[in-house]
Amino acid sequence: MATGNAEATKARILEAARDEFSAHGIAGARVDRIAKAAGCNKNLLYIYFQSKETLFATVLEQNLRRVYDELRFTPDDLPGYAARVFDFAMAEPGLMRLMAWAGLEQETGEVALRHAAQSAKVSAMEAARDADGPAARFAPEFLLTAILALATAWSAASPFGPRLSPGLAAAPDTLRTQIADAVAAITGAPRTGP
Amino acid sequence: MATGNAEATKARILEAARDEFSAHGIAGARVDRIAKAAGCNKNLLYIYFQSKETLFATVLEQNLRRVYDELRFTPDDLPGYAARVFDFAMAEPGLMRLMAWAGLEQETGEVALRHAAQSAKVSAMEAARDADGPAARFAPEFLLTAILALATAWSAASPFGPRLSPGLAAAPDTLRTQIADAVAAITGAPRTGP
DNA sequence: GTAAGCTAACTAACAAGTTAGACAGCTCCT
DNA sequence: AGGAGCTGTCTAACTTGTTAGTTAGCTTAC
Numbered sequence: 001m002a003t004g005n006a007e008a009t010k011a012r013i014l015e016a017a018r019d020e021f022s023a024h025g026i027a028g029a030r031v032d033r034i035a036k037a038a039g040c041n042k043n044l045l046y047i048y049f050q051s052k053e054t055l056f057a058t059v060l061e062q063n064l065r066r067v068y069d070e071l072r073f074t075p076d077d078l079p080g081y082a083a084r085v086f087d088f089a090m091a092e093p094g095l096m097r098l099m100a101w102a103g104l105e106q107e108t109g110e111v112a113l114r115h116a117a118q119s120a121k122v123s124a125m126e127a128a129r130d131a132d133g134p135a136a137r138f139a140p141e142f143l144l145t146a147i148l149a150l151a152t153a154w155s156a157a158s159p160f161g162p163r164l165s166p167g168l169a170a171a172p173d174t175l176r177t178q179i180a181d182a183v184a185a186i187t188g189a190p191r192t193g194p
Numbered sequence: 195m196a197t198g199n200a201e202a203t204k205a206r207i208l209e210a211a212r213d214e215f216s217a218h219g220i221a222g223a224r225v226d227r228i229a230k231a232a233g234c235n236k237n238l239l240y241i242y243f244q245s246k247e248t249l250f251a252t253v254l255e256q257n258l259r260r261v262y263d264e265l266r267f268t269p270d271d272l273p274g275y276a277a278r279v280f281d282f283a284m285a286e287p288g289l290m291r292l293m294a295w296a297g298l299e300q301e302t303g304e305v306a307l308r309h310a311a312q313s314a315k316v317s318a319m320e321a322a323r324d325a326d327g328p329a330a331r332f333a334p335e336f337l338l339t340a341i342l343a344l345a346t347a348w349s350a351a352s353p354f355g356p357r358l359s360p361g362l363a364a365a366p367d368t369l370r371t372q373i374a375d376a377v378a379a380i381t382g383a384p385r386t387g388p
Numbered sequence: 389g390t391a392a393g394c395t396a397a398c399t400a401a402c403a404a405g406t407t408a409g410a411c412a413g414c415t416c417c418t
Numbered sequence: 419a420g421g422a423g424c425t426g427t428c429t430a431a432c433t434t435g436t437t438a439g440t441t442a443g444c445t446t447a448c
Contacts, residue, residue, distance in 0.1 A: 237430095241428090
């Protein structure tokens with residue numbers, strides 16, 4: 001492993017760290033386990049990333065960025081957006097857990113990034129609503145949180161979904177359309193899917 | 195403190211443990227801190243409760259039981275139930291965090307207790323639906339999780355609510371009626387409140 | 389020969405769990 | 419009455435294993 005390829009090693013560390021933090025959180029994660037899983041020496045973690053905390057922050061930011069990149073927001077098709085969030089949450093249970101840990105363990109984290117994304121979505125919803133006729137029943141801010149809560153209620157990080165009714169989580173197709181339907185019922189939008 | 199009052203000491207430990215676990219989770223909690231906050235010796239924790247894990251389990255069960263005791267389920271008034279869950283979640287941020295930690299850190303925890311409560315609610319909803327006319331659009335299991343997700347989306351443990359839009363969390367009355375309205379929209383039930 | 393990439397071995401602090409025993413109040417024997 | 423002995427409650431100090439972070443130096447490519 002003396003083949004000096006720092007970038008590849010960094011990537012391996014980040015991947016291993018992602019798994020470890022996702023499974024155990026910051027306090028429960030073990031730096032030695034990350035190094036072993038990455039197949040490198042522990043000291044490299046401290047050379048490339050300064051500390052356990054910094055490593056977690058890096059992992060979190062990298063993965064949050066993926067969320068914002070991969071999840072297109074469509075203010076004029078909120079049920080479809082909910083369905084996409086649902087698919088993402090089901091496909092990436094590790095990332096969901098990571099975000100949950102971050103919310104519980106970090107007092108202040110990622111505030112800037114997330115607030116920007118939130119504001120952009122709210123503005124887009126306001127614009128879509130204004131173009132669309134009468135004011136909807138709910139404020140955009142409320143709707144956004146409600147949609148996210150619904151779409152992620154069956155993800156690995158939720159206390160309600162998979163743990164209470166594992167039967168439903170086994171039928172993601174049904175679940176996806178039901179979530180979209182529920183969002184349509186709240187927003188008053190017509191269902192767009194087939 | 196030589197006043198031999200074991201019950202009071204146990205209660206103090208449980209209270210301190212609740213705060214500590216709620217703030218830091220299992221892995222992040224420190225037994226010494228709990229003992230200090232409870233104003234007693236660390237060894238008493240191990241005499242009264244066998245280990246850190248057992249102490250957490252005890253705290254969790256005690257508090258979960260409170261949830262089931264204090265939150266009446268009304269299958270024929272689901273918006274009202276959602277509003278009550280919301281109030282509870284806002285009044286007990288520590289308990290919400292505790293449940294979130296438990297979900298993330300414990301592979302298997304409280305399964306029996308929670309499954310029983312879940313089944314009872316589902317049955318009650320089926321009975322209410324059968325008495326009420328045509329089959330609703332959503333299965334009771336789905337509705338239950340959806341309601342809980344909505345009602346707790348602004349609680350301290352949620353990654354979406356308070357962290358993204360602190361403005362809304364500051365107006366709990368508005369939030370409560372909006373949540374109840376959203377649940378009414380999903381369930382097709384009439385709003386019961388004024 | 390030198391520098392980037394890496395490792396083995398180490399350290400200092402910390403944290404869960406344990407031990408040995410102090411101290412107060414009680415009972416029971418005489 | 420009064421002390422021996424027991425029991426329940428509690429404490430200070432210790433042990434033992436673990437953990438984040440460091441140091442000193444090896445190896446390979448150019």
